[in-house]
Amino acid sequence: RFKAVIFDLDGVITDTAHYHYLAWKELAESQGVHFDHEFNERLKGIDRMGSLDLILASAARQRQYTPEEKLALADTKNKHYQELISTMSSKDLLPGAVEALDTVRRAGLRIGLASVSKNAFTVLERLGITDKFDYVVDAATIARGKPDPEIFLKAARELGVAPADCLGVEDAVAGVTAIKAAGMFALGIGHPFVLTEADVVITSLKEFNLAAY
């Protein structure tokens, strides 16, 4: 019944959350902000500057950061993150990811990627799956990050498919909200208690069953 499947990347196809965690933790602590896994959860699906704003909002000394300072901090985090992902390879694909992509391909549906990460192209290359996608949204062209539907709507438009004919796959609360706001069917990867807005929630792409949605 669907004509396209639009995947998120981080936490769905590969687990980069740990690398984001390490890079944000070092950055946060350099600013006197306590950073743990719980905080990291809140950053899932949130773009780089949005994540930095959340971290700085809880800076011990509530001081103002200039736009230039913020850009420098975001850049420091990103350089560290890029160092961490430079050794990624196909072994970093989450279980079931390639099988899910191949199932969608065999079913004759279009495949899109909607990640707000400006490192998405690099990660796809390192994973060796770039050519499995018909269209990958360039995060640099997106004005409003998730939970805004912009990125999913752009993917659908570029794939030439109406939003109502798209299945979106997401692990983040903000991402599921974005899919629903785009008028698509939302498949959540994670826990139903967390991804309450999703139409269906599975634990990982190992359970992906296109015919069931």
Ligand code: G6P
């Ligand atoms: C994804 C991740 C976020 C990350 C964001 C931006 O949505 O889930 O944790 O902050 O991408 O990534 P970037 O590579 O552009 O800093």
Ligand code: MG
């Ligand atoms: Mg994600």
